Amino acid sequence: MSPIAIQVIQFFLSLSLLIVLHELGHFIPAKLFKTRVEKFYLFFDVKFSLLKKKIGETEYGIGWLPLGGYVKIAGMIDESMDTEAMKEEPKPWEFRSKPAWQRLIIMLGGVTVNFILAVLIYIGMAYKYGSQYIVMDSLKDGIAVVEPTIGDKAGIKTGDRILKVDGESIESFNNLFIEIINGNTITIERDGQQIEKELPVDFISTLIEDEEKARFLTLRQPFIIAEVSEGSVNKGIDLKEGDRVQTINGQDARYYDQVSTLLEANKGKTISINVLTKEGSSKTVEAQVSTEGKLGVALGRYSPYEYAELGYYDVKTEEYTFLEAIPAGINQGVETLGNYVKQLKKIFNPSTGAYKGVGGFKAIGSMFPDSWDWPAFWATTALISIILAFMNILPIPALDGGHVMFLLYEMISGRKPSDKFMEYAQMVGFFLLIGLLLFANGNDLYKMIFK
Incomplete structure (x- = not known):
């Protein structure tokens, strides 16, 4: 079907x-x-x-x-x-x-x-089913902005920790996007400093205009090697499945966005990569960066629970008895209604452009x-x-x-x-x-x- x-x-x-x-x-x-x-x-x-x-x-x-x-x-x-x-x-x-x-x-x-x-x-x-969510406060290295033009309009950059929306702390990363859509101000932590930013009135309109780019925020992707690709300039070097990149030339490089920036800056050069192996030991290898700014490796893809086990963030799982599920369900209903009312307020405000999304x-x-x-x-x-x-x-x-x-x-x-x-x-x-x-x-x- x-x-x-x-x-x-x-x-x-x-x-x-x-x-x-x-x-x-x-x-x-x-x-x-x-x-x-x-x-x-x-x-x-x-x-x-x-x-x-x-x-x-x-x-x-x-x-x-x-x-x-x-x-x-x-x-x-x-x-x-x-x-x-x-x-x-x-x-x-x-x-x-x-x-x-x-x-x-x-x-x-x-x-x-x-x-x-x-x-x-x-x-x-x-x-x-209970509930499972990524704890927002556990994202010590912040979030990734995958659409920089939209992130710039909101005043958010990769690596920022989003602490609050409209003065309220965000507990679950799963709810972050809807909170930002409904919000007017965000509080972020950047380079150890807390900054409060006002979201543009027409920010929703920006998201609606290009719905494919609307999900401009995501979790930062850890750079974990799956294998060295066939035909890679680095075929045969000591990089194995599960190796987690920690630094490149002594600079922090645990995430894909950090690695890609450093590779771009070292095109055609030899670099020193420090990785953490599956077994938990540390090793340093010399690798060649192609003229296109690539290492020639495939990245491993893991579930949120596997990333949590590796220490990148915390996943909270809550199970409920039937009696415990009653207040949980009521709270979910009230919260969903509250979010919808916030969205409706923005729809009735022409300056937000939210009516385009009806x-x-x-x-x-x-x-x-x-x-x-x-x-x-x-x-x-x-x-x-x-x-x-x-x-x-x-x-x-x-x-x-x-x-x-x-x-x-x-x-x-x-x-x-x-x-x-x-x-x-x-x-x-x-x-x-x-x-x-x-x-x-x-x-x-x-x-x-x-x-």
Whole structure:
């Protein structure tokens, strides 16, 4: 099966799960408060549905337009825009006849389920897989900047130790990139001095403009020899698999970036290389640098755990009992929501250029791995669930948050907005959502064609 097909299947599987559970969040309290639910649909059934079956007073079905789903609650102006029923006298089983607090619970049900689902996924993942991450404070020799032009704009250089973002210490290297994206200031240590730098307002825009270079930071690559290549100018010298370069001509050269700089400066010359062997002994060998600035050796590639065993950094592994996984999952959910809110703030600030990164269905689909990886699938599903929860609670008419906003107004003022006002508000919200949908998917299309 092709990677794209796997991503598409995962996308629709995740989307279907999230939509059905979101709508159940409205459906269950509606039924508990004896409110009639006329339809329960996965996807929209514009003009016709793919499948449908009526059970009791509710028609359950699958529509053909995969832009979401809905429950049609009697006596409520919603996506269906069924205003004819609203002209009749209110019935006891209709949404509009229920107390405001019950209507509020019904409207909050969907986003509540989305957030709870994300937390449950995080709890399950913490319990089953635990967590592993590279301890940021253990990177004594700093990080590597693999895209210098972007690093220069952020004021970060290879070898810098990034201590804080917005005054908060970063515990995990795994979270560094998202923290920098969401941040405004960074504190780094360079040559023993602490420096605080302000990130450019449009830094996100810089990353979006060339997404292939967006991951401009990485771990520094230790220079560990795998073998001396065939045809190398250094074939036959005493360099073996597992030898770790320590110095070249007496200068520190433990990492690839250091070695490449020194080799470039010694093209065509003989150099003295000090290495640490697998057995832990030290030796010095004379080697020739080619006119291209190469040693002619292949580098060893190791897992993060193997690098940790060699002392380059620390990998922290945490395992949780089921009870311990509960607060861990809740914390992960809250942290993910907080990060998303920070990103949304930047999107709504035009000067950041973050709006250029807003994506539609293609962008969401590309979040899934291109091979079956259940931990990645569930992590992505949890993230999208939190995004859906937050987006739905925004005070925009036609979204749950719009209904909540008007219900809160009613509860505070004691005055209920008229049906005609709600009808117009729903229409305005609908056009806003269509505009956002076109913009997001237009961004996807633009990137496909021009990038």
